[in-house]
Amino acid sequence: MLPMNKLLSAATGLLLLTSLPGCLLKPTTKYDKFEERAQLPREESVHPRNSVEWWYFTGHLRDQQSGAQYGIEYVFFHFNPSGKRDYLMVNVAVTDPQRQQFHYDYALQAQARILPDSLPIRLRLPKQNQLWTLGGQEGRYQLQATMVTHPGTGFALTTRPTKPVLLHGGTGYEQYGPVAKAGYYSYPRLATTGTLTLDGQPRPVAGELWYDRQWNCGNVNKRHIAWDWLSIQLDETREDLMLYTVHNKKTQEHIGGGSLFGPQGENLHLAEQDFRLEPLDSWRSPSTGRQYPARWRVQVPSKGYDLTVEPLVPNQELSLKLFKGLPALNYWEGMCRVTGTHHGQPVKGNAYVEITNR
Numbered sequence: 001m002l003p004m005n006k007l008l009s010a011a012t013g014l015l016l017l018t019s020l021p022g023c024l025l026k027p028t029t030k031y032d033k034f035e036e037r038a039q040l041p042r043e044e045s046v047h048p049r050n051s052v053e054w055w056y057f058t059g060h061l062r063d064q065q066s067g068a069q070y071g072i073e074y075v076f077f078h079f080n081p082s083g084k085r086d087y088l089m090v091n092v093a094v095t096d097p098q099r100q101q102f103h104y105d106y107a108l109q110a111q112a113r114i115l116p117d118s119l120p121i122r123l124r125l126p127k128q129n130q131l132w133t134l135g136g137q138e139g140r141y142q143l144q145a146t147m148v149t150h151p152g153t154g155f156a157l158t159t160r161p162t163k164p165v166l167l168h169g170g171t172g173y174e175q176y177g178p179v180a181k182a183g184y185y186s187y188p189r190l191a192t193t194g195t196l197t198l199d200g201q202p203r204p205v206a207g208e209l210w211y212d213r214q215w216n217c218g219n220v221n222k223r224h225i226a227w228d229w230l231s232i233q234l235d236e237t238r239e240d241l242m243l244y245t246v247h248n249k250k251t252q253e254h255i256g257g258g259s260l261f262g263p264q265g266e267n268l269h270l271a272e273q274d275f276r277l278e279p280l281d282s283w284r285s286p287s288t289g290r291q292y293p294a295r296w297r298v299q300v301p302s303k304g305y306d307l308t309v310e311p312l313v314p315n316q317e318l319s320l321k322l323f324k325g326l327p328a329l330n331y332w333e334g335m336c337r338v339t340g341t342h343h344g345q346p347v348k349g350n351a352y353v354e355i356t357n358r
Contacts, residue, residue, distance in 0.1 A: 027051045027081040032216040038172025038183055040165065043213065044137045046115040046123075049086070051218020052079040053183075055123070055134060057143065058231065058352035059209030060335055061157075061196060070196055071095030071312070071335030071352070072155065072209065073104075074143050076123045076134050078115060079218075086111040090125045090132050091320075092145045094153055095335045096198065097312040102334065104318050105147040107132070130154075139165070139187045139211070143194075152200035159190035159209055164265040168242070174257075187211040188233065188240035188261055208233060210240075210352060226357035228277065228293065230309060232338055234349040238263035241305075243270065243298065245277050249357075260303060268303075275300045283314045285330070290317070292332045292355045298340075307340035309351050331356040 031049035047053055056075040062068070073093040080086050088111060093104035107127040120137040132145040139161030146154030168174050168184040190209040195202045210231045226249055232241040243258035256272040279293035294314060298307040316334025331354065338349040 027079070027218040028083045029216070029218040031080070031083055032218065034173065034181065034183075034216065036171065036173075038167060038185055040172075040185075041119060041138050043172065043183060043185070043215065045117045045119045045121055046078055047215050048114060048117050049080045049083050050078060050215055051081070052077070053215035053217060054078070054212070055121070056212040056214070057141075057190075057209045058333075058335075059190070059192065059207060060350045061192060061205040061207035063196075064204045064206055066203075068098050068203075069312075070097075070198075070205065071316075072157075072196075073333055073352070074134075074145060074155075076125070078123075080114075081218075086113075086115050088115075088123065088125050090127075090145070091318070092132065092147060092154075093316075093318065093333070094147075094155070094196070094198070095313050095316060097335070100313050100315075102313055102316045103147060103150040103153050105145075105149045106318075106320055108322055139190060141190070141211070146197070153198055155194060155196045155205075157192050157194035157196075157205075157209075159192045159211075161187050161189065162191050162208075163187070163189040163238075163240075163261070163263075166240070166242075166259060166261045166265075166267060168259050168269075170267060170269060182217050183213070183215040185213050186231075186242065186259075186261075188231070188242075208350070227354075228296075229354040230277070230296070230298070230351055232298070232307070232309070232349060232351045234338065234342070234347055236345075236347045237342055239303075241298070241300070243275060243277060245272075260300065270300070274302060280308070283311075285315070285317050288317065288319060288328075288330045290330055292317070296353070304343035305340065305347075307338055307347070309336045309338050309353065311336050311353070 029051045054077045075091045077089040089108040091106045123134040130146045135142045141159045143157045166186045172185045174184045192209045193206045196205045227246045229244045240261040245256040247254045258270040260268040276299040278297040281295040283294035284291045296309045317332045320329040333354040336351040
């Protein structure tokens, strides 16, 4: 069985970290602090000198005038590989299914000082003439970004929680085998309003975002580990699923886990044997040649779910070139639709899927 310290459900941050000069070896975790239970709201703030942590938003928005649907990804990474110098990195992406377009941008910057552990969070990262920001706490956030690589594309959004916080593992700490654990909680339903700008034209939007908060993630840095991660928001049952499967490309071993979050905040941990995640199709990138799963059957037999998750745009691949002389980091992350049944009755919903290291 694959040691669980090799994985995290939203582990893109680790893949990015391991490409940095000085991070090719295991980053120091001496400053990572652990509790028996995640302490909110304190965990929302920066964890000083943390090995790797992130604040991660994905979700679906709808134009309040035309009804057109759009996808959003927005994530701040904070890491301190040596324990001496902080780094921030931001990924931002917008998916437009109507035009089958996917735009993204990113930036990485060393910080002049150690970031403070204050609340509400106030994260900022400049890129050329733009400033990307994240502020707030406990489900109420303000997100603002305008892309440099795709001028005229960006958003300014405000969120509020419509369901309580989901503490993964029941405590807000996910235990990865006998040697590692990491902090992990989510707000699976953030009611979101604001403005989405495409081609310089602002559009009033509303919808729901899924928010992941993770920290103490420095033990995951093996390049032969690949993972699939899904977040699913179901309309009819108001239940939410987080699922992951992790693959060891050297040994062909794999492991999985997740959470099912009920409409009133019921929290059920899912072990690998509690669900099935089956790729049904694949898509090959014309630019990188990498092949990714492109449609999935998701079954949770004990809860009566038999679902199909399908991308709304095939090409939602990101290729990040962080340093000269190093290969690009390629992964797929995008908005998907969900159809299927719950105890034989039809259901539908929204999903976001992340596929890395393929």
